[in-house]
Amino acid sequence: MATINDVAKKAGVSKSSVSRVLNGNFEYMAEGTKTKILHAMEELNYTPNSVAQSLKKKSTETIGIIISDISNPFWSEVLKGVQSECTRSGYTLMVSSSEEKAEKEEENVLTLKNKQVDGLIVNTTGKNNGLFDHLVKEKYPFVFLDRFTEELKADTVIVNNILGAKRSTQYLIDQGHKRIGILLYPIENRSPRIDRLEGYKQALQENGLPVDDELIKVCDTTKDSGIKATQELLELSDPATAIFSTNTILNLEALSGAKKEGCHVPEDISVIGYDDYPWVPLLDPPLSTVAQPAYELGVNAALLLVKRMNRKRQPKPKIIQLEPELIIRESCAPPK
Amino acid sequence: MATINDVAKKAGVSKSSVSRVLNGNFEYMAEGTKTKILHAMEELNYTPNSVAQSLKKKSTETIGIIISDISNPFWSEVLKGVQSECTRSGYTLMVSSSEEKAEKEEENVLTLKNKQVDGLIVNTTGKNNGLFDHLVKEKYPFVFLDRFTEELKADTVIVNNILGAKRSTQYLIDQGHKRIGILLYPIENRSPRIDRLEGYKQALQENGLPVDDELIKVCDTTKDSGIKATQELLELSDPATAIFSTNTILNLEALSGAKKEGCHVPEDISVIGYDDYPWVPLLDPPLSTVAQPAYELGVNAALLLVKRMNRKRQPKPKIIQLEPELIIRESCAPPK
DNA sequence: CCGGTTTCTGAAATCGGTTTCTAAAACCGG
DNA sequence: CCGGTTTTAGAAACCGATTTCAGAAACCGG
Structure with missing residues (x-):
């Protein structure tokens, strides 16, 4: 060369x-x-040689992204958005994966920082606030993706989860449902989970419906735990007539659970899910879901990061909140 | 710092x-x-500071991957495999996307090389053989992913597509089908497509069945073109009794097309698809598919690349061929 | 006690660029 | 033709590490 x-x-x-x-x-x-x-x-x-240039210029034209699970189609769509915005503005992307583990996350932040990436996009585990606190103190540019931490003020791009949950729950209520179950994964201090539960509760309360703990099913993340939870909801003495499932896996398990229990969707039980993909309309039945603008989430994160990186004077933390959209298909009907 | x-x-x-x-x-x-x-x-x-180290050591401990479409769940699973193997062996990953465009691919190779990545994993468009030829001449380490080029000898990791197509077609034949349609995207000199068609033909021939051009449906990549093709297969004077669909989108469109035509799967028409995901068993009906070891594909690519990077003496190009697996569910039945 | 090893450490060159500083060359008006 | 200004371009320092080379110190046998 x-x-x-x-x-x-x-x-x-x-x-x-x-x-x-x-x-x-x-x-x-x-x-x-x-x-x-x-x-x-x-x-x-x-x-x-851009390594030599980077050394002198103290900028690698590279940004790093840390994602909990790249193979999750939601995240890969987000990644696509980030990617596309990055190439548009001349940055290369370094991708790493935290697998939801705090130590891995820290390790990733450290290696990426050490490789001198100009900025970081992080779907944080939420268990490393000290680390990120440190980053804001050294004015290291980063943005949080899809998770929000009260204690730490930093640039954040997020989808309004309260709104998403509220809309879907309201939709079920409007159809006449009063016993609406919710399927979720352990809260673990994660804002999307907190907010989806919160939105569900708010919708019930705003409609004068009681919040019944029996109907709130926290499933562990082992396989089929959602199936079991769905069956339990159906076997309650006063059974659920509708289920709001709060993530893709649980969507599928809710459908399976109902099938296993001999219940038809939507005749016997209504199901509304979270996240939308090309194959969702082809499920049995075509599932109504809360669709999140994943690609836009990625684009906005990259945009926000680039903006911050280019400022000499550090602006105040900015929170961008995108709106989910309710997509109605055929998995909900009025209760019998 | x-x-x-x-x-x-x-x-x-x-x-x-x-x-x-x-x-x-x-x-x-x-x-x-x-x-x-x-x-x-x-x-x-x-x-x-690893930028400084890289400059002197002429190695960035970084490898680049160029993928046609990151948001495609198949590729994101592959990416996960690559990622995991990379972190295991201490490399960081730079990801970029060619969007199937030759110019983008070239640009990506150039920027990644310029950023001094130690090696490249490429799901090539196949339209840049000159470029890759050049790379082998300069002994720049890279491996081809999932696509094979006859003209260019280089490390390659691939899934045996002939075998996959043969197995699925044979399965349909074993069930008694004689009129088996195949849905595929334009060949465009891409080895997976060539091979899946080839495997289909071989299976037919080995069973003494004619290869009928009427049954070979090359769909363009616009939305719903698979639906139309499926309908056409069903409206043939001697209609297809089974369909072998060769990618995820077409799987879904085959199911939709059958539904639209008022045909039940598998009673009226059998469908076997390609690629498997957690949601495939929850389609209507649960779809039988040829599952590819996507994660292993990624792991093997990274492994092969690392091996090549660590050799001073360049070994001969190696081709690793993984086996797909036929997963039987409920979308196929004997013809009426 | 002296010359020769062995052990230990620093000075300086290097990687491939960027940037500052300075000086030579060109130009220009009087 | 001369002094001052403007162009132009090179020398050298620098970014943050690695590595070679060589010299100082300690050690050791005779």
């Missing part, structure tokens, strides 16, 4: 001059030297 | 010595200096 010195030698100039044309710094440069250098570059097929 | 000079100063030694402890180069180092330096590092909370 040709270096700046090779170019300088071939063009018969100093490397300072070559560097100048690399950086488009043409004021005070004779036309002749410029073309000489351009020619030499061409001939040697030269591209500046 | 503390630099090696700060540490040296604080410990009262030269940076050479600090560098020595960084690299575990302890022979000929007095115990005292070592502990002094270790202490200074501790106190300053020092981590070596």
